[in-house]
Amino acid sequence: MAMLLFLAVLLTALTATVVGGVGLVALPHLLVWLRRWAEWHRGRAAALLGVTVAARETRLPRGIRAQWRNIAGDREIMRDLRWAVLHVATGLPAGLAALVILGLVVNAVVQTPVWWLFPADEPLRFLVYVPVTNWTNAILLGLAQAVIGAALVGWTFPPMARGLARHCLRALEPTHEERLAERVGELAESRAEVLDAHAAELRRIERDLHDGAQARLVSIAMLLGVARETLPDQDGPLARLLRQAHEGAEEAMSELRGVIRTMYPPILADRGLPGAVAAVAARVPVPVEVTLGDLGRVPAAVEAAAYFIVAEAITNVSRHSGAARAAVRLARRDGTLVVEVTDDGRGGIDESRGTGVAGIRKRAAALDGTVLVDSPAGGPTTLTVELPCAS
Template identity: 60%
Template sequence: MRGKILGRDARYALVGLPSAIATILVLPVLLVGLLSVVLGGLGLLVLPRLVLGLCRWAELHRRRAARVLGESVEPRRAVLPSGVAAQWRWLAREPAVRRALRWVPRFVGTGLPLGLLGLLCFGGLAGTAVVVPLWPLLPEGEASLLGLPAEGWGSALLLGAVQFALLAALARWVLPPFIRWQARDCLAALAPSAEERLAERVGELTESRAGVVDAHGAELRRIERDLHDGAQARLVAIAMRLGVAREELPDDSGALARLLREAQEGAEEAMVELRQVIRSMYPPILADRGLAGALASVASGAPVPTRLDLAELGRVPAAVEAAAYFVVTESLTNVAKHSGAERAEVRLARTADRLRVTVEDNGRGGVDEGRGSGVVGIRRRVAALDGTVEVRSPVGGPTVLRVELPCGS
C-alpha cells in the first residue's frame, strides 16, 4: 500500500513539472487570440475555443488533485454553445472561465517548485541507483555524490548510501505534504464560490422542480382518468341498480324501501362529491379542450363580461394548467361577488419558462385578503408550484392580479 501511494505521489509530482510549464503558455496564447479579435476578427471564433480548452485543462488537473487526495469530485465538462454571440456571452458569464483564469497563476506558482522537488527526489534516487554500481566504469572526475568526488570504491559506496538515504527521506517525509498542499490549493482555486454554489443549487432545484411538475401533471391526469372512468362509473351503476331495485319492491316493503332509498341518495351524493374532487384536482375540461379552450369557456360563461387575451403558450405542464385555470376561475368568481365591476380582462402569456396570468377588472377595488376574498387560496395554490402572486387593488379600483407560474424547461 505504501509503495502504491509513493508511486502515485511520484507520478503527480513529476507530471506537475511539464504541466506547469505548459500552463505558462496559456496566457500568451490567450493574448494572441485576443489580439486576433482586434486585428483580423479570426479570434471571434478562435478565442472561445481556446478558453474552452483551458477550462478542460483545468478540469483535468482538478480530477488529478482529487485522486491524489483520495477525494471524489463531481465531474464538470465545459461545453461551448453554438453561435458566435452565444459563445462570447458564455465567455463573459460562465463562472468556470473565471475560475480557470484564476487557477493558472496559482498552479504555475505551486506546480513548478513541486515538479522540481519531485525531479530532485525521484530523479536523484534513480541516478544514485545507477551511478554507484557503475562508478568503477565511469571516467575519473565525471561523477560526484553529494556534490563531492568519490576518491575510491569505498567512498563511492558511502557517499552513495548517504545521498540515497537523504533523497529517500525527502521523498518520504517532505514531498508528500507538499503534494497534498499543492493538490488542495488546486481544488480550492477551481472550487466555486458560495454564490456560485448557490446559483448551481438553484439551477439543480429548477431542473428537479421541472421534472416533479411534469410527473405531478401526469399523475393528475392518471388519477382523474381513473376516477372518472372507474370509481365514478361504478357509483353511477350502483345508483342505477338501487333505483331499479326500489321500483321492483312491493308497496308494503317498509324499512327495506327506506334503506334502499337512503343507499341510492348516498351513492348520488358520493358522485357529486367525487365530481367536485375531480374538478379540484384536474378539471376534465382541461383534458378535453386544453388550457386555451377551457379558459375560453370560463370567460364566455362568466357573470361579468370578460375579454380573453391568449398569447402562444406552447406546451404547459398539467399541474401548471390546472393552477392557471383555478387562478382565472377563482379570480372571476371574486370579481362577480365582490368588485361590482362592469367588465374584466384575462391575459395569459408565456416568457421562457414562466407563464404569466393577469386578471384585471374595473370594479371598486380595495381587496382585503383577510376577509375571505379568495386571494389567499390563490396564493397557496400558486406557492405550491413555487410561483408568485401580486395583487394591486387601490380603493376605487382597478384591481389587477398578476400570477407567475414556472413551466419547467
C-alpha cells in the same frame, strides 16, 4: 512557462474575437484544451491527496453556434480561468524554488569531479561561500551540499506538492455560492419533476373515477330510476326506499363530479389551458375578455395551478368587486407563465379579510411562483401571478 504561453495564446484569441472575429473559431477549442489541461492537473492532485473527484466534460460539440452556446452555459469556464491564474501565481515560484533546491544536489554531483577545472582566482564554491582548493575539500564539501540538498528535497517537496494540489482542487471546485446555486437548481428541478408526477397521478385518478366509479354510479342511478317507474305502487315503503336510493345515487354522482373537478379538471385534459380558461370566463355573470399569448407546452402542474388561479380570481371578481367587466391575460415570458386578471371594480382588496388571494398565493408558492396585487381604493384591481414553467 507552458502555462504562461497558453495564457498568452488565450489572450490573443480573446483579442481576435473582439477585434477580427478569428477567435470565434479558435477560442472554444482553446477553452476545451484548458479544461483538459486543468483536468489532468486535477487528477494528479486528487491522486496525491487520496481523494476522489468526478470527471468533467471535456468534449466540444460540433458547429460554431453549438460551441458558443456550450461556452455561454458552462459555469465552470471561470473556474478553469481562475485555476490557470492561480497555477501560474503559485506554480511558478514553487517551481523556481524546487529548481534551486534540486540544483544543490545536481551541482554537487556534477561539479565535484571537475573542481580543478575552475581558475584559481575564481574557484568552485560549495555551500554558496566555501571555496574548493583540493580533493579533500571537494569531496567533503560536495558530499555535504548533496546531503543538505537531498534533505531539503525530502523536507520541502512533499508539503509543497500537497499545498499546490490543495490549491488546484480548491480552484477547480465550485465556491460556496456556486454550490448553493447548483443545489437550488437541483431542488427546483426535482420539485418540478415531483409536481409533474403528482399531476400525472391526479389525471390518472381522475380518469379512473370518471370511467369507473362515476360510470357505475350513473348505471346504478339509471337502474334505480327504471325500477321506480316500473313499480306498481308508487306510495308504498318499497317505492320510498327506491326513491331515497335514487336520490342518494344522484347526490353521490354530483359530489364525485365536484371531487374530480377539484383534483384535476377534466376540461384541462379535453381542451387544454386556453379552452379551460375560456370556459371559466364564460360561466361568470361578469363579462370577461380573455387574451392568450403563445403558451407553448406548459407542465401539467403549472397548467392546473393556472386554471385554478384564474377560476378563483374570476369568482372573486364576480362576488366581491362589483365590477362591470374583467380581463384575463395569459402569456409566456422567458420560461415563466404570466397570469394577469384585471377588473374595473371598487378595488381596495384587504387580504386579511379572506378575499381569496391567500389561496391564490398558496397555489403559486407551491410552484415557487410570485403573486402581485395592485388594488387601490376605487379600482381598478390587477392580480399578476408568475409561475415558473421552464421545466
